[in-house]
Amino acid sequence: MKAAKFGYTRVLEVNEAIAALAAGGGATKAMSGSQSLGPMLNLRLARPAQVVDVAHIPGLRTVSRKAGWVEIGAAVTHAEIEDGVHPPLAQHPMRQVARGIAYRAIRTRGTVGGSLAHADPAADWVVTLAALGARLVVGSPRGERTIEADAFMLGAYTTVLASDELIVSIAVPAETPATRWGYHKVCRKPGEFAEASAAVYFDASRQRARIVLGAADGPPLLLQALADEIARRGAPAAGRASLQSAVQAALPERDAIDQKRFTACVERALEHAGVFAGPEQAE
């Protein structure tokens, strides 16, 4: 199928993009890498009157370090993060996640901001940025506001963004010597969306402990009690039984096989982060 007719504008300033979205009164959509919007247009699941291409706005394409945080422009691509082309992200755990998103061709165009705004429950950035405690900076005619990544998604393909709001940047904590991080997803084959995923992030120097489930049909699910317990007691709190019961409590409606998949993701992510309790330590 081909897209319905729409107008197309490419802009080079954030303010121009915001003005175009506001002028559209809900009928104008931002386009970044077009790796999700393109298929939606072709399937006529999205029928905007106007598309405003934000992929080339220099202000959305930079990465900088500010007081313990790395600020990533919304139009930075997955491939740029994978390749470590932006020095503030060269050693950051996000590189490992970027490498596993879709195929290289999609990573070359797909962007962090586009992925978050699209809000596919199985998307990699949705779960990892929630685990990192990232903050989204969003612009609109009313000015800028900051949204915590774990409060951004309301449901599948639904976010708190208003139709005239543009994601400008995403701030993630810079890695520290105390950062312990892991991510694992289960896919039918490489390049496909995850059937289950988990991201874990511990940083004692920031008093932060997070375990987040992704690909759970809705927003990322935070297993905060489990994360706190592991931060407090270490590996002995990460036994299989504890992980299973935390997953069961978070996903009570899922069958046993699904729950095992999510448990395995948490276990692998913890293992990657160096916090896994082997069978001899299991409770």
Ligand SMILES: Cc1cc2nc3c(=O)[nH]c(=O)nc-3n(C[C@H](O)[C@H](O)[C@H](O)COP(=O)(O)OP(=O)(O)OC[C@H]3O[C@@H](n4cnc5c(N)ncnc54)[C@H](O)[C@@H]3O)c2cc1C
């Ligand atoms: C075959 C295939 C496999 C894929 N596999 C994976 C995968 O394994 N993991 C994964 O995470 N993703 C996967 N994706 C999605 C991919 O990562 C996309 O790049 C991403 O979801 C959308 O980013 P984009 O920049 O292309 O956004 P676009 O397609 O341009 O836009 C997507 C949505 O975001 C909005 N938008 C874009 N930029 C902004 C902004 N700055 N502010 C506000 N709204 C904005 C658009 O209006 C649109 O609604 C896959 C895609 C395909 C086609």
